Amino acid sequence: MSQYKIIFTGPVGAGKTTAINSISDVPPIKTDASASDMTKFRKASTTVAMDYGIMNLPGGEKLHLYGTPGQERFDFMWDILVTGGIGLVLLLDNTRADPFQDMRFFLDTFDKFIADTTVAIGVTQMDLSGKPTIDDYHIQLLGMGLKPPVFAVDARVKNDVSLLIQALLYSLDPGLEE
Amino acid sequence: MDKNKNPLKVALHGMDGRSYKMMSMYLQGPCKGVAIVVNENNAECDIFDADVVNGQKLLAEYLEKESQRPIIVLSLNDNKLANVLAIKKPVKTDDMLAAIAKARQLFYDKTKNVASQAAPLTGQQADKAADSIHVQPESPKLKKYVNTDEQNKTSKHQAAMQLNEKGFGAFIGSLTGIDVNDPKQFAKAHYNPKEYFQGYVDSAFKVSRSKGQIRQLNSGWNPLIIFPQSDEVWLDVDESQLRAFAGLAITNTLGSKMSITPLGPEASAAERALERFYSMDGFIWKVACWASKGRYPISIDITQPVYLKNWPNFTRLLVTPHALRIAALLIQGPRTLSNVAEVLNIKPQYVFVFISAASALGLAGQVKREADVLVQSPEIKPNKNQGLLSRILSVLRGKKA
Numbered sequence: 001m002s003q004y005k006i007i008f009t010g011p012v013g014a015g016k017t018t019a020i021n022s023i024s025d026v027p028p029i030k031t032d033a034s035a036s037d038m039t040k041f042r043k044a045s046t047t048v049a050m051d052y053g054i055m056n057l058p059g060g061e062k063l064h065l066y067g068t069p070g071q072e073r074f075d076f077m078w079d080i081l082v083t084g085g086i087g088l089v090l091l092l093d094n095t096r097a098d099p100f101q102d103m104r105f106f107l108d109t110f111d112k113f114i115a116d117t118t119v120a121i122g123v124t125q126m127d128l129s130g131k132p133t134i135d136d137y138h139i140q141l142l143g144m145g146l147k148p149p150v151f152a153v154d155a156r157v158k159n160d161v162s163l164l165i166q167a168l169l170y171s172l173d174p175g176l177e178e
Numbered sequence: 179m180d181k182n183k184n185p186l187k188v189a190l191h192g193m194d195g196r197s198y199k200m201m202s203m204y205l206q207g208p209c210k211g212v213a214i215v216v217n218e219n220n221a222e223c224d225i226f227d228a229d230v231v232n233g234q235k236l237l238a239e240y241l242e243k244e245s246q247r248p249i250i251v252l253s254l255n256d257n258k259l260a261n262v263l264a265i266k267k268p269v270k271t272d273d274m275l276a277a278i279a280k281a282r283q284l285f286y287d288k289t290k291n292v293a294s295q296a297a298p299l300t301g302q303q304a305d306k307a308a309d310s311i312h313v314q315p316e317s318p319k320l321k322k323y324v325n326t327d328e329q330n331k332t333s334k335h336q337a338a339m340q341l342n343e344k345g346f347g348a349f350i351g352s353l354t355g356i357d358v359n360d361p362k363q364f365a366k367a368h369y370n371p372k373e374y375f376q377g378y379v380d381s382a383f384k385v386s387r388s389k390g391q392i393r394q395l396n397s398g399w400n401p402l403i404i405f406p407q408s409d410e411v412w413l414d415v416d417e418s419q420l421r422a423f424a425g426l427a428i429t430n431t432l433g434s435k436m437s438i439t440p441l442g443p444e445a446s447a448a449e450r451a452l453e454r455f456y457s458m459d460g461f462i463w464k465v466a467c468w469a470s471k472g473r474y475p476i477s478i479d480i481t482q483p484v485y486l487k488n489w490p491n492f493t494r495l496l497v498t499p500h501a502l503r504i505a506a507l508l509i510q511g512p513r514t515l516s517n518v519a520e521v522l523n524i525k526p527q528y529v530f531v532f533i534s535a536a537s538a539l540g541l542a543g544q545v546k547r548e549a550d551v552l553v554q555s556p557e558i559k560p561n562k563n564q565g566l567l568s569r570i571l572s573v574l575r576g577k578k579a
Contacts, residue, residue, distance in 0.1 A: 004566055012194075012230070023574070057569045069200050086563060105254055109268055122493075130408070138488040147509050149489040160493045162574045163340070163502070167492065169571055170506035173561035174522065176568055 003084045006165065008051070008067040009110065010091035011102045015124045015155030016067035017051045019091060022161045024053025024065055082110065087168045088119040091155065092137075095129045100140050107144065119146075120168035122153030122160070185214040186282045188250075189221035191240065192233040201225070208271040213278045221247060223281040228253040229267070246288050248281035340497040340575075343528075350498070350531065351425050351471045358472050359525045364516065367530065368476045373427040374469035376538060379462055382438045392446045398435035399423060403450075409458045412450050424468035463495045463535045470534035472527030474515060477537070483512035483545045484533060490541055498535070500528045505536075510556060512545045521558060 008016040021027075051067035066081055082088075090106050092099045103121070107114065123137065137150045149167035153160045170176060188205070190198050202215045213223070226237045228251050237251065241261075249262040252269060263277040341349055358367040371377045378395060379402065386393040386404040395402040403412040413420065478484060486508035492501065503522050507513065515533060519526040536542035561567055 004563070012197075055570070055573060057566075057573055059569065061566070061569065063566075063570055069197070086567070101254065105267075133409075134491045142488075147488055149492070149505075151489075151491050151493040153493055159340070163493050163497070166502050166571060166574055167489065167506070169567045170502045171509075173558070173564055173567060174503050174506035174510070175558050175560055176503070176564065176571060177523075 003064060004061075005064040005066055005081075005085045006087055006089060006168070007082055007085045007110075007113075008065065008089045008091060009106055010068075011093055011096060011106075013096075014091035014093040014102075015122075015153070016091055018155035019089070019122070019153070019161045020051050020053040020065045020067050022155060022158045023055060023165070025056045026054050082113045085113060085117060087117045087172060088114055089122065089164060089168060090119055091122045091124055091153065093125050094123050094132065095125045099123070099132065100137075103137070103140065104144070107146070118168060118171040119148045120164050120171065121148055121150040122155070122164045123150065124153050124155055126152045127154070185212055186278055186285070187216040187220055187222045188213050188278075189218040189224050190215055190227075191218075191224055192227045192230045192236045194230070197227060197230075204269075204274075209274055209278065212275060222285045223248050223250065223278075225250045225252065228255070248284040250277050250281055341499055342575075343499045343525075346472075346499050346528070349421075350467055351421070353471050353473070358527045358530060361516065361526075364480050364526070367473050367526075368478070368480075369470060369473040369534075370476045371466065371469060371534075371538065373429045374465075375424045375426075375428060376462065376465045376469040378428075378436050379465055380538065383458060383462065385438050389440075392441045394439050394441050394445075396435070396437045396439060397428075398432050403441060404458070406458075410455050411458055411461050412455050413461075414451065414454050420465070421468050424465045425471065457494060459491065459539055460494050460496075462538050463490070466535045466538035467496055467498060467531055470531045472531050474530040474533050475537050478515070478533060478544055480515060483514050483517075484508070484542055485512040485545055486536060487541045487543075490536060490539065495535070498528060498531050500524045501532050504529055504532045507558065508542070510558070 008019055010016055051065075053065040055063040055065060057063055066085075068081060088110055090103070090110075092102055096102060107119070110119070121137065121141075123134065134150050134152060138147075141148065141150070149164070149171065151160070151164050151167065153164055155161060190201055193201060198215075205213045205215060218224075224240065224245070224247055226240070226249060227233055228237055237249075237259075240249070241259075251259060251262045251264050252267055253264065254267050256264075256266065258264075263280055265273050265277050356366060357363055371380065375397070378397065382393060382395040382402065382404055383406075386406045390406060392406070393404045395404065400413060400415050405411065415423075474480065486505060489505050489509060490501075492505075500522060503524075504518055507518055507522060513521070515529045516526060518529045522529075533542050
């Protein structure tokens with residue numbers, strides 16, 4: 001059976017782990033908890049340093065939810081990670097010094113994957129920092145020739161994360177029926 | 179890959195636990211045999227992550243110590259630090275190997291022990307590493323937060339309500355005397371926002387924003403206070419009262435009582451219940467839905483295509499039935515409202531209410547250029563994983579089979 005994944009990416013602190021936790025049917029596996037014995041990871045060292053959750057689908061299928069490591073931007077890992085991915089969720093922390101730089105970085109890094117699939121952007125921590133606004137993000141994105149969904153997101157709130165993923169799915173196919 | 183019996187001993191700085199482990203594994207994997215992580219006292223080279231909070235400060239302090247060890251700096255920015263080997267993220271293995279090789283050479287040059295232990299450095303790698311030595315950038319400034327009340331504005335930041343078809347009528351209200359879903363009656367299925375609270379709110383927002391002043395919309399009902407700087411409004415009524423009021427055509431009854439007045443400094447600064455603050459966008463979106471009741475704004479020509487400028491911020495707006503699908507379709511290109519309903523196989527009232535709300539925010543409008551009308555919107559092709567995507571949706575919407 002094929003492995004279907006949604007990839008969560010973004011800088012450290014943007015809420016990737018929390019977002020996966022919000023919609024995963026199992027407690028997310030965190031690398032912090034299991035990577036203490038380095039000898040275990042000689043073979044699997046390219047797949048452990050990320051968050052992982054599962055969404056159980058009707059019929060016994062599973063959707064795998066992967067969070068990329070935030071700060072260690074190792075391109076070789078990302079190539080492996082996106083294989084089989086159906087779309088990208090980019091979470092941006094609005095309290096960072098330059099969230100637009102983060103956005104451009106991740107969109108550039110995943111540009112091929114986005115071109116093959118699609119992206120939805122969640123902006124977190126907007127209750128702490130209201131600027132830039134969602135409109136500001138759209139202006140930046142328009143300059144890059146992109147019109148993806150951009151939502152304010154509280155990664156702890158399942159409904160926020162759910163709406164973001166729904167928008168991702170409808171971007172792939174507006175004809176999907178509710 | 180470069181292998182060496184004496185890998186360069188590196189110390190990692192400015193990395194949290196996860197990043198530290200990740201880097202350690204990276205050096206054991208793609209960079210195996212070239213470098214190994216050790217504690218700071220035994221290190222021959224230091225690797226800094228400059229992008230973490232305090233990363234630049236940590237690095238600056240370290241540079242002040244004038245350590246004899248070479249330093250490798252990982253950063254998203256084009257670092258221009260003197261006397262460091264900069265690697266731009268995402269870290270590429272070739273760049274890392276080149277920098278480690280250069281660091282090894284620098285270390286052994288300094289300790290007068292080059293020839294016996296230094297790893298060979300290819301010409302290309304050396305050039306690459308040399309090219310990446312730059313000068314120091316400014317430290318990034320973190321934002322400061324002063325408004326702790328903001329988090330308590332629960333109505334403003336609360337998650338959106340997602341209506342389904344069953345809940346639509348009860349929440350939005352119904353119309354008598356017209357069937358907006360009957361194509362023969364489409365021409366009459368419009369409403370004039372100016373006759374409703376929506377129109378007055380819209381005017382008040384425009385005045386308040388253009389003047390940059392806190393303004394109060396007086397209606398003979400509870401006043402609406404508008405704070406343009408923070409894009410929020412304050413209204414002390416329950417949602418059910420607001421819904422009823424917003425659904426009434428009030429021009430003939432309350433129109434003469436409507437006024438917009440500036441609010442003095444004392445009144446502006448008065449303490450207010452935080453849970454009664456709403457975002458301006460969320461407020462007018464909802465008010466427009468209640469005024470529309472499934473009709474489209476009179477400014478829209480039903481026979482002409484409409485466009486959607488960008489996706490609405492749905493997590494902070496009332497999500498009417500099929501709104502996400504409608505947005506996803508319209509973002510691809512302009513279409514007439516009836517075409518949207520036809521392509522998505524939904525009742526036109528859901529398209530009309532969406533367009534009413536999106537128009538109220540200035541996100542949707544009528545295509546004006548003839549060229550836009552001539553260009554046919556692309557046909558939507560079913561995704562190859564449509565079955566899977568539908569199953570994911572059913573779980574997300576709480577309809578597990």
